Amino acid sequence: MSTYHKAPADVKEMAEAIMSEFLTYKELLEAKVKIDFLFAYAEKGEDGSPMGHALTKHGIRALGITRKIGIKDRVMGRGDAEVALDGDWWEEATPARRRALLDHELHHIEVKLDEDGVVIRDDLKRPKLKLRKHDVEVGWFAIVAGRHGSSSIEIEQAKAVMDSYGQLFWPAIDLQEPLELSNGAGPDSDDERTPAKRARKKK
Numbered sequence: 001m002s003t004y005h006k007a008p009a010d011v012k013e014m015a016e017a018i019m020s021e022f023l024t025y026k027e028l029l030e031a032k033v034k035i036d037f038l039f040a041y042a043e044k045g046e047d048g049s050p051m052g053h054a055l056t057k058h059g060i061r062a063l064g065i066t067r068k069i070g071i072k073d074r075v076m077g078r079g080d081a082e083v084a085l086d087g088d089w090w091e092e093a094t095p096a097r098r099r100a101l102l103d104h105e106l107h108h109i110e111v112k113l114d115e116d117g118v119v120i121r122d123d124l125k126r127p128k129l130k131l132r133k134h135d136v137e138v139g140w141f142a143i144v145a146g147r148h149g150s151s152s153i154e155i156e157q158a159k160a161v162m163d164s165y166g167q168l169f170w171p172a173i174d175l176q177e178p179l180e181l182s183n184g185a186g187p188d189s190d191d192e193r194t195p196a197k198r199a200r201k202k203k
Helices: 008-019 024-031 071-075 088-091 093-107 142-151 152-171 195-202
Strands: 003-006 037-041 064-068 083-084 110-113 129-131
Touching: 003 093, 008 037, 008 093, 024 093, 024 110, 037 088, 064 093, 064 129, 083 088, 083 093, 142 152
Parallel strands: 037 083
Antiparallel strands: 003 037, 064 083, 110 129
């Protein structure tokens, strides 16, 4: 089971610097949204190595998880939102990567506004929040993409992401060699259903 500790002051200071730098955080600053920062650490084995991941979401490792804090916890002095960070990862990450992850998690937090653009507040007069979804959220199976090629949802979504955000997410993409997939779905797979295999059989 993971253990949790309050993050040190420099994490909050980094977050404040990020929010002061980018205009997208103007509403959070004006509403004086209070954010709690936690470090999560994976359970350690007898040899001191991690057993599993510090944070997971839907069974997959997450480096950070942001959530809204309920009103009962806010009555007891908690913040309006909580950002939990993988402390094991943080200790090894460069300052630039830490800053990028923190910016990512902070960007999830959004203030609720009424039709006139006024902040909606709860019974404690604290700003109500909502969590912003990612611009791109996918769920892919490499083996399915390998079997069905452009007919698969995986490739359709990948193409849509590339068309919309290609140069942003992959500014220097240059695939020189065919991708080899460990699950046997690559172009040299023995699976006769892959597009690559079918194409070679036709020649």
